[in-house]
Amino acid sequence: MLDKFRKIIQGWLGKALITLLLLPFALFGVSSIFQVNPNKNIVVEVNGVEIEERELLRAVEISKQNLISRLGEQASSFVTNEMVQPAAMESLISQELIRQSAKENKLDVSMDAIHKMITDMEVFQLNGLFSQSHFEELLRRNGLRPETFPEKIRDEFLQRQLNSGYQSTGFSMPSEIHALKALRDQARSFSYIELQPERIISQIEVTDAQVQSFYDKNRETFRTEEQVSIEYVEVNRSQFIGDLSVTEGEVEKRYAEKLLEIEENQERSASHILIEISGSRDKVEAKRLADDLYSKIVNGEGFSLIAKEFSDDKGSATQGGSLGFAGRDVYVDEFEESLFSLKMGEVSKPILTEFGYHIIKLEAVQPEAGSLASMESEIIEELKISKAEQPYQDAIEELKNLVYESSDLAEPASYLGSKVQVSARFSKSLPVNELLVSAPAIVNAAFSTEVLNDGNNSDVIELNDGKAVVLRLKEHFPSKIKSVEEVKSQIKATLTQEQAKEKIKTLASEMLVLLKAGTSKDEISKQYELEWKEADHIKRDNGSVSRDILDEIFKQPKPASSEPYTSSFSLPSGSHVVSILFLVNSDENKVGSDLSETASSEVDDEQMRSLLEGQKGSLEFRSFQAWLKGEAKIKEL
Numbered sequence: 001m002l003d004k005f006r007k008i009i010q011g012w013l014g015k016a017l018i019t020l021l022l023l024p025f026a027l028f029g030v031s032s033i034f035q036v037n038p039n040k041n042i043v044v045e046v047n048g049v050e051i052e053e054r055e056l057l058r059a060v061e062i063s064k065q066n067l068i069s070r071l072g073e074q075a076s077s078f079v080t081n082e083m084v085q086p087a088a089m090e091s092l093i094s095q096e097l098i099r100q101s102a103k104e105n106k107l108d109v110s111m112d113a114i115h116k117m118i119t120d121m122e123v124f125q126l127n128g129l130f131s132q133s134h135f136e137e138l139l140r141r142n143g144l145r146p147e148t149f150p151e152k153i154r155d156e157f158l159q160r161q162l163n164s165g166y167q168s169t170g171f172s173m174p175s176e177i178h179a180l181k182a183l184r185d186q187a188r189s190f191s192y193i194e195l196q197p198e199r200i201i202s203q204i205e206v207t208d209a210q211v212q213s214f215y216d217k218n219r220e221t222f223r224t225e226e227q228v229s230i231e232y233v234e235v236n237r238s239q240f241i242g243d244l245s246v247t248e249g250e251v252e253k254r255y256a257e258k259l260l261e262i263e264e265n266q267e268r269s270a271s272h273i274l275i276e277i278s279g280s281r282d283k284v285e286a287k288r289l290a291d292d293l294y295s296k297i298v299n300g301e302g303f304s305l306i307a308k309e310f311s312d313d314k315g316s317a318t319q320g321g322s323l324g325f326a327g328r329d330v331y332v333d334e335f336e337e338s339l340f341s342l343k344m345g346e347v348s349k350p351i352l353t354e355f356g357y358h359i360i361k362l363e364a365v366q367p368e369a370g371s372l373a374s375m376e377s378e379i380i381e382e383l384k385i386s387k388a389e390q391p392y393q394d395a396i397e398e399l400k401n402l403v404y405e406s407s408d409l410a411e412p413a414s415y416l417g418s419k420v421q422v423s424a425r426f427s428k429s430l431p432v433n434e435l436l437v438s439a440p441a442i443v444n445a446a447f448s449t450e451v452l453n454d455g456n457n458s459d460v461i462e463l464n465d466g467k468a469v470v471l472r473l474k475e476h477f478p479s480k481i482k483s484v485e486e487v488k489s490q491i492k493a494t495l496t497q498e499q500a501k502e503k504i505k506t507l508a509s510e511m512l513v514l515l516k517a518g519t520s521k522d523e524i525s526k527q528y529e530l531e532w533k534e535a536d537h538i539k540r541d542n543g544s545v546s547r548d549i550l551d552e553i554f555k556q557p558k559p560a561s562s563e564p565y566t567s568s569f570s571l572p573s574g575s576h577v578v579s580i581l582f583l584v585n586s587d588e589n590k591v592g593s594d595l596s597e598t599a600s601s602e603v604d605d606e607q608m609r610s611l612l613e614g615q616k617g618s619l620e621f622r623s624f625q626a627w628l629k630g631e632a633k634i635k636e637l
Helices: 002-010 014-028 053-071 073-077 081-104 111-120 132-141 149-167 174-184 197-203 208-217 248-265 283-298 303-310 333-339 372-405 410-416 440-446 449-453 484-516 521-528 547-553 593-599 602-631
Strands: 042-046 049-052 187-195 227-236 267-275 322-326 351-353 356-366 461-463 467-477 533-539 565-570 576-585 634-636
Touching: 042 053, 042 081, 049 053, 049 081, 053 081, 081 149, 081 602, 111 149, 149 602, 174 602, 187 484, 187 547, 197 484, 208 484, 227 372, 227 410, 227 440, 248 372, 267 283, 267 303, 267 333, 283 303, 283 356, 322 356, 333 351, 333 356, 372 410, 372 467, 440 449, 440 461, 440 467, 449 467, 484 521, 484 565, 484 576, 547 576
Parallel strands: none
Antiparallel strands: 042 049, 042 634, 187 533, 187 576, 227 467, 267 322, 267 356, 351 356, 461 467, 565 576
């Protein structure tokens, strides 16, 4: 293996490997190696490894936002940090234990590969190219440090690697596959009646006394959140663009700079044919063969076919000579000079490098440089924004002075030539649906002691996209418990629904008692004026019966040959179901030849095996996580 690696290093891709090894230092600098934080606040130690409070806070925020995204924006009113913090802490501990286990098991990935992953992430790119400043800005905006981010990505990669190891080790026996398929393809015949609360809502009467009793027992649930409305003025960088002009020379200069930036960072996809000079083929013979192959290509023969047959670079030959995309300083000098001088689709004459003669074809370029005409409007806007930056920053500095000296926002607004605006009411957890007030910095400032309690103007708050805001309190709405009259209709609706559910539950129990006593379906249908729904030969994936009902029906035991199985169960919707299970069909009886054909399908067997083994692997990994935690020394601080 070492011999093979040595040959690669000595080969024509050696410089590419060396460049990649140097890439991390070029991108992230030596600060990624040495970083000291003397003000750490530790929340937990896992086998002696400290986890800081800021990591927990970040994990809490991520968990909170994930939960809100699944439940909907309305959930932001009740999903709190306290609610998700225990799970976030468990997740951090589990991640650290897996990281330690991966290290102990000598799982590894090189940091140059990690940095390549990062530079390939679209979120860190501008115009298709990695941007260091954009990378740092995004991380800091999300509470992450650029110097430690690569290590975090590496840890996550190793954790996935360990998880994948367990996932891939699950195995199954043929008997398990057969049993699982029999369960999957099982069919059941049954009748059922679904009793829905809505059908008897009109029969429910809720008294004022019941409303008052419920209110008295649950007063705190009717407490409103503290709310505010604010006055604010904003300054936008676009205000200073005004009549700014841009000369033709400035546009041309910026266009030339952009072309240079694009060219310096541009990647080219190349294919090549390598004719090596060796003991069996001297330089003259290699040149003769390379010239002959070049002539064939020029005369219309396929580059890819010739590469597959004649190229001595066997790794790329199987791909028609394709080397994929690469930027500058990857290939040897002669190769790079030729590649970056080619036009799209052009094929170079044979060029000599230390590895032999190459014939190179340019396949693609990314990103492509646009014409001046296509980029002119973008460049003009960019130049105007750049020119507006200084007066914008000057205005912010002056605004900071005015805000400090003023008792209201009149003078700052007059200076900016703008109006004082007023927001709608909003709380900490449920800001109003306005772009401005939805910014966390705005919400934090509005509820700060300086603004809320002291009645001062806020500091100037700089937002993204060249915008800054200063605000003060307009009106404060303290938290309070709503009166019973304010929530009477809400309570009545709740009690009506609860009583309706209890009534249908009692009704379902009555019907089940009658069934077990021998009363026929038809008699029950007539007595309660309800109609049975018939489900014949229904499988688990059938769409004609609700998923919740099918889940319950398929949990029920197989009925005796002469005695159907009767049952009553509730649904998440609040409905109650009365069911009669008559028959369970397996692949040995009613299902017949269809199941036999399915059972004999190799593709089906493979899919089932993959599913079962994946589930076993997941279960084993969770068991492994539990074992790691049981063996670990965990100290919450």
